[in-house]
Amino acid sequence: MVGIKSYGVYIPYNRLSRAEIHNTWQTMPFPMKGERTVANFDEDSLTIAVAAGIDCLTGLERKEVDGLFACSTTFPYREKLASATMAMALDLRSDIRTADFSNSLRCATIGLSSALDALAAGAAKTVLLTSSDCRLGAPGSEFEQSVGDGGAAFLLAKEDLIAEVEDRYTITDEFCGMWRSHEDTFIRMWEDRMVHDEGYSRIMEEAIIRAVKKAARSLDSFAKIVYDPPADNRRHAMLARKLGISKEQLQEPFFEQIGHTGTAMASMMLVAALEQAKAGDRLLFASYGNGVDVFILKVTNGIAKVRNNGTFARQLNTKRMIYNYPTYLRWRNIVSMEKSRRPDLPPTSLSNLRRNAKILLSLYGVKCKKCGTPQYSQAGLISSYVMPQRVCVECGTKDQFDDYPFYDKKGTVCTYTQDKLAASLDPPLTVTIIDFEGGGRAAFEMTDRDPAEVKVGMPVELTFRKLFFDRGIHNYYWKTKPIRS
Amino acid sequence: MSGSIKDRVAIVGMGCTRFGELWNKSASDLVVEAAYEAFEDAGVEPKDIQAGWVGASYDVSAKTGMGLTAPLRLQGVPVTRVENACATGIDAFRNACYAVAAGIYDLVLALGVEKIKDMGFSGLGVGYYPGVSNTQPMLTAPGAFAILATRYFEKYGLSYEEGKRAIGAISVKSHANGSLNPKAHFQNKITLEQVINAPIIAEPLGLYDCCGVSDGAAAAIITRADMARNFRSDPVYVKALQICVSADYGRISTKYDYTHIPETYLAGQRAYEEAGIKNPREEISMAEVHDCFSITELVTMEDLQFSPRGRAREDIESGFFNLDGGLPVQPDGGLKCFGHPVGASGIRMLYEMYLQLQGRAGKRQIKNPRLGLTHSLGGQPGGCTISVCIVGLK
Numbered sequence: 001m002v003g004i005k006s007y008g009v010y011i012p013y014n015r016l017s018r019a020e021i022h023n024t025w026q027t028m029p030f031p032m033k034g035e036r037t038v039a040n041f042d043e044d045s046l047t048i049a050v051a052a053g054i055d056c057l058t059g060l061e062r063k064e065v066d067g068l069f070a071c072s073t074t075f076p077y078r079e080k081l082a083s084a085t086m087a088m089a090l091d092l093r094s095d096i097r098t099a100d101f102s103n104s105l106r107c108a109t110i111g112l113s114s115a116l117d118a119l120a121a122g123a124a125k126t127v128l129l130t131s132s133d134c135r136l137g138a139p140g141s142e143f144e145q146s147v148g149d150g151g152a153a154f155l156l157a158k159e160d161l162i163a164e165v166e167d168r169y170t171i172t173d174e175f176c177g178m179w180r181s182h183e184d185t186f187i188r189m190w191e192d193r194m195v196h197d198e199g200y201s202r203i204m205e206e207a208i209i210r211a212v213k214k215a216a217r218s219l220d221s222f223a224k225i226v227y228d229p230p231a232d233n234r235r236h237a238m239l240a241r242k243l244g245i246s247k248e249q250l251q252e253p254f255f256e257q258i259g260h261t262g263t264a265m266a267s268m269m270l271v272a273a274l275e276q277a278k279a280g281d282r283l284l285f286a287s288y289g290n291g292v293d294v295f296i297l298k299v300t301n302g303i304a305k306v307r308n309n310g311t312f313a314r315q316l317n318t319k320r321m322i323y324n325y326p327t328y329l330r331w332r333n334i335v336s337m338e339k340s341r342r343p344d345l346p347p348t349s350l351s352n353l354r355r356n357a358k359i360l361l362s363l364y365g366v367k368c369k370k371c372g373t374p375q376y377s378q379a380g381l382i383s384s385y386v387m388p389q390r391v392c393v394e395c396g397t398k399d400q401f402d403d404y405p406f407y408d409k410k411g412t413v414c415t416y417t418q419d420k421l422a423a424s425l426d427p428p429l430t431v432t433i434i435d436f437e438g439g440g441r442a443a444f445e446m447t448d449r450d451p452a453e454v455k456v457g458m459p460v461e462l463t464f465r466k467l468f469f470d471r472g473i474h475n476y477y478w479k480t481k482p483i484r485s
Numbered sequence: 486m487s488g489s490i491k492d493r494v495a496i497v498g499m500g501c502t503r504f505g506e507l508w509n510k511s512a513s514d515l516v517v518e519a520a521y522e523a524f525e526d527a528g529v530e531p532k533d534i535q536a537g538w539v540g541a542s543y544d545v546s547a548k549t550g551m552g553l554t555a556p557l558r559l560q561g562v563p564v565t566r567v568e569n570a571c572a573t574g575i576d577a578f579r580n581a582c583y584a585v586a587a588g589i590y591d592l593v594l595a596l597g598v599e600k601i602k603d604m605g606f607s608g609l610g611v612g613y614y615p616g617v618s619n620t621q622p623m624l625t626a627p628g629a630f631a632i633l634a635t636r637y638f639e640k641y642g643l644s645y646e647e648g649k650r651a652i653g654a655i656s657v658k659s660h661a662n663g664s665l666n667p668k669a670h671f672q673n674k675i676t677l678e679q680v681i682n683a684p685i686i687a688e689p690l691g692l693y694d695c696c697g698v699s700d701g702a703a704a705a706i707i708t709r710a711d712m713a714r715n716f717r718s719d720p721v722y723v724k725a726l727q728i729c730v731s732a733d734y735g736r737i738s739t740k741y742d743y744t745h746i747p748e749t750y751l752a753g754q755r756a757y758e759e760a761g762i763k764n765p766r767e768e769i770s771m772a773e774v775h776d777c778f779s780i781t782e783l784v785t786m787e788d789l790q791f792s793p794r795g796r797a798r799e800d801i802e803s804g805f806f807n808l809d810g811g812l813p814v815q816p817d818g819g820l821k822c823f824g825h826p827v828g829a830s831g832i833r834m835l836y837e838m839y840l841q842l843q844g845r846a847g848k849r850q851i852k853n854p855r856l857g858l859t860h861s862l863g864g865q866p867g868g869c870t871i872s873v874c875i876v877g878l879k
Contacts, residue, residue, distance in 0.1 A: 341606035342623070349616040360620055375737050378621065379868070386618055393737045415636035415743045418688035419628030421608060428688070431622045433632060433867075435739045443736065445622040456639045467620060477620040 002119040003164040003297065005126065005157035008056025008308065009271040010048050011150050011258060011315040012037045013448040013484070018145045020325045025140040032145045034256025038322055039134045039149040041331035041425035042447055042465040042479065045072040046082050048151035048264075049130035050089045050464045056128065056153035059307040062090060065155070066124035067097035069115050071108040071131040072263050073180070075100060076466075076474040085476065086130070088361035089464045091405060097124060105178075105228075106289030107131075108152075108263045113293060115156045116165055126157040133262030136332060138186035146231060147187075148259025152267035162302040163274065163283065165295055169211035172291035175199050178231060192232060200230035200288055201239055207292035208243060208284065215296050219243060223281035223299075224273040226251040228266035228288055257316055263289075272312045279303055318484040320450065331425055340423035348473050358403075359386050363462065363478050365440055366401035368392040374404050374440040406462070407478065409436040413458045418451050430454055432480050448481045459483050489759050493586040495713035495720035496705050496876070498527020501836040504701035504824030505670040512545040512600040513556035515702035519829075520557055520596055523704040527716050531557055534706075535590040537564040540577035540597040542827040553596055570863025571775060572728065573597060574703065574831025575872035579726045581707050591709055597833075598702035599826030608698055609827070627695050627778060628687035629865035634780040635689065636743040641795045646681075649689055651798040652779035653680035656693045658807050659776065659815045663822025665808075665848040670697040670824030694779040699824025703832035705839075719843045724856065725756035725875040735867035746781075746862065748871040749788035753860070756873040757790075760856070765790045769812060769875075770854035771841060773834035775862040776819040785860060786814070789873075808849060816841060816849050831872060834859035838876050 015035045022031030039048060049070055057065070068090070070083035083098035097118070101111040108131030115127040132151030137143025177195035180187055189195055204227060212219055219225070225245050229236030233255040240250045251273045253265065261268055266287035273283055281299040286292055322328060329335045358364045365376035366389045377389040391398050411434035422429035430446040432454070446454065447465060460480040467475045500522025502515050516539075524531060539553035550564030567577040574597030581595035601609065609626050638648035657677050663669040675693060683692035713720035729752035735741030753765070762768045774789070776782035786797040791812055792805075800806060806814040817823050817837035820830060838857030840846045856877040863870040 342608075342625075343604070343606070345619055346617050348619045352616050352618045356618060360618060373738075378736060379733055386620065389737075393732065393734055414739070415632040415639075417624075417628045417631035417635060417690075418685075419625055419631070420684075420688070421625040421627055421686050422623050424623070429623065429628065431624045431628055431632070433743065439739060441737055441739045441741075443622055443624075456636060470619075475619055 001161065001164045002116050002156065002158055003161040004154050005160050005162065006056050006060060006155040006307070007271045007274055008052045008054070008058070008153040009151070009268055009312050009315060010051035010055060012039050012043060012048070013319055014038045014040050014322045015319045016322050016325065016328050021145050024325045027140040028142065035321070036145065036259035037148040037150055038328055038331065040447060042467065043134070043149070044076055044466050045074045045132040045134050046076055046085060047465050047476065048134065048149065049132040049153070050086050052132065052151040052153035053086065053090050053128055053130050055308055055311055056155050057090065060155065063093055065092050065096065065126050065128050067115065067118065067127035068092060069099050069101060069111040069127055069129045071101040071111040071129065072133050073102055073105065073107065074134050074262070075102060085361065088357055089476070091362050091407065104289040105262050106287050106291060106293060108267050109287040109293035109295070112156070112295070113168065113170065119156060119158055126155055129154045129156055131264040131267045133264050135262045136186050139329070139334060141186070143187050143231065146233065146260050148261050150258055150261040150268055151264045152271050154267070160302060161300050162306060163297040163299050166298050167211070167215040167296040169207065169214050169294040170291065171203070171207050173203050175290060189231060196230050196232050196235045201235055204239060204286065204288050204292055205243060207294050208286055211294035211296065212284070217296070219245060221282060222249060222284045224251050224277065225249050225284045226266065226269045226273050227286040228269065229253045229255070229260065230288065231260065233260070254316070274299070274303070275310065275312050277303055314484070342423045345468070345470055347471060348475050350473070356386050356388070359388065360477055363405065363407040365389065365404050365406050367404040368395060368397060369400040369402060370397045371395040374436065374438060376406050376440050376442045378442050406436055406440060406442070409438060410483070411436045411460050411480065413454065413456055413460060414441065415456060416446070416454055418454070432460065434460060434480055444478060444480045446481060447479045453482060490582055490586055490726045491724050491759055491761070492722050492879070493710050494582045494707050495710050495722045496835070496839055497708050497713055497716035497720050498523040498529065498706035499704065499836045499839050500526060501668060501703040501833055502701050503668045504697070504699040504826060504833070506602050507700040508602065510700065512552070512598055515600065515700060516553060516556040516596060516598050519598070519702035519704040520594065523594070523706050527706040529592065529706065529716070531559060533592055534559065534562060534594045535592055536584060537562055537594045537596065538567055538577040538581040539564055540567045540573035540828040541599060542568055542570060542573050543599060543601060545598055545600060552598065553594070569870050571777065571827055571830060572861040572863040572870045572872040573828040574833070575859065575861050575874055576728060578705055578832055578835065578874070579728060579872070582723055582726060585707050585709055591712060593707050594704060595707060595832065596702060596704040597829035597831060599828045600700050601698055601826060602700050625687060627690050630778040630781055631687040631690045633743055633784060633866045637780065637784065638689070640742065640744045645689060649681050650677065651801060652694055652783055653677050654801050655776065655779040655782050656680050656821055659819045659821040662808055662816055662849060663818025666818050666823065669818040669822045670699045671818070671822040690778055690780065696777050696820035697822065697824035699826045701824060701826035701829045701833065703829045703836050705832055705835060719878070721839045721842050721876050722879055723874070724877050725759035725873065727752045727756040727759065727873045729755070729871045731864070731868045731870070733868035741867060743866055745784045745788050746866060746869065746871065748869055749785055749860065749862065752871040752873040753789045756875050760875045766812065768856060769858050770856050771813045771816055771838070771851050772858040772860065773815060773817065773819065773837055774860040776815060776821050777825065777862065781862060782814070782819070789858070789860065808851065813851050816846065816851060831859060831861045834861070835874065835876065842876065842878050
């Protein structure tokens, strides 16, 4: 039997009130209800997927993961594998399958099917599947209010499962209802009634009915029915009424707190459903996008032992409302601000990044075999190098080190500043000197923080972020953030 | 250590341009003005100079010694370009002194120059580094030193307001001194309230906690001690020259606490030993230290053993470091007011010690100084290069 061994989710800390957007443009008679999640300026689909992956791998051995399937319609590069970068940030082995699934809001379940096939065929014992999206609605559009940013992850395996996949059903459906071409920054859509009624509602209904019939079950035998809404969230409940799904059975899409997270939508809802599930529950899980994938899951006794239990609710409820709508425009580079009067960045050296990938992307330092001191070798706050550690900073021994990961270590703030002169998309630039539990020190920018809460001695954890996009290169590294409880 | 520079070489001529935002001067103007003032002061001709050391942190010379030879048209003279961040000027001077002490040359020129204000933005810019990962926090120089203040206030239990007042008093003192100096970048007096109410640059440092960023040049002519009186009756002798370079230790080791600069302590201690000084607070007459930011000057007072650990604030607030205090610091206004053209600053500090020792400091004159100390810090807390130089009359 194949299925889900563990789940993870990432709900961005930053939220934007839909009324803020509405009040700026007044393009609709009234705003949509609630708020939406907004990826911070240093987040994208890749960092969100990494965050969900880290959550999913809580307490698990990362070196046992045999594959990473990453699913998104908004990965940073058209030609360059996101899952290869993610495998470094997640500290996975190099002899694994990495694959990006894209070009459909259903790509997460397409990836899920492929992962289940690989497991069933014996090609892998565990596959980490991530889904994430940061889609853009044009300023003033309904999409701008209705979409949200977020991600989910599942570790798929053959043993120690929390939910078994009992049956699957899929249909494909050619339809240019919603799309984004190589020329588009923003999502495009054909007339909404046609797209939702003919595209979504009819196909989703048909797929669910056929899947349930194929499994020789009835809809009322499911504890939870999880399917993603279309662009218009109201169609989600309309379909439930048509199919006779009860309120208790229907997994809500968190539209008023998160928004439509694209590829990740159905998966995030499944995480929320698993968080409430009991052993023996049956779940129906379906995702739409040029067709529908349907999965029938049976929750096992393993559900009681989930390591990161409560992660969805915890992340949903820890948040900050961003200052205003222009902040969102600035973070997404929808308006270009005057360039900061600071020195231009020198070109990022790709040979340097490749040579130091384990230091930079996997945040590995070393531990001296002789004196036992963990050390992470950054060489400068203003100057801009990392350097491999060859000589022990404490005892002077040369080349006698064990690799030592820092990404999973918590730390405390040794000292910090709020730099108002420095260029930042979320000023002031908060810079922290961190002392790691167990030893080692490094300097990092702090993100997802309220400047007023930063204190000497404050506990922090590390988060993988995008530093900037410059001359065609997305540069990723680690930052600190306050620990949210 | 086997050797000492004490009383082996002497300064017989110095020059220093006005520092400031010199929009209408090029680096070569500054080199010519500082060097010719020094030639005149020493009573020598450019052709008498046997070798040169030019310090510049930004490029003024295609990275060669031509930064000195080209503006002065010193065809064929051996010149070394020295770069060691804010310790650049004193390191150029140090290498010049060593060459003379080694007996290779009799008369040499050390000159520091910087033309910063052509960059198009305030503050210091980093240079062009090939091959960078660009992963460091994009911190500014004020930010890199502000972390010292955050931790110092925390360790010694100073409230934000108490800390701001302590470092603020440093800037008030330096502006008072700068107002007496016609070559200083800033010549205005300020009040403690102005310092405290100024806009924050990098918390807790405000505008007046930050030094000027300036263009300028300064020069020194050095000869053998036994020849010095051939040039003038009041040569100034070098008593100690120390450079202490960090192994980036504080950035990597949690043993460093960000409330002081251990490299300054080491450089100072070695310089005191070289000069035969037992009690720096009593024996040093005056000092020009690296006050890139007010907090840097505060911790330097402790690292140079002028004040006990954690107690520089008392000396600052009692006026001990004022021009009429027990140990005047920054008599010329310091980096804060004289300005900070990076590669020139160390030799500018020497220029003030030189004038004071010779009784030529005008309104800023300190009574009967015997020994003057200069201190420069290149880099940032956690990883830096320190220079300490002590000079005095024979």
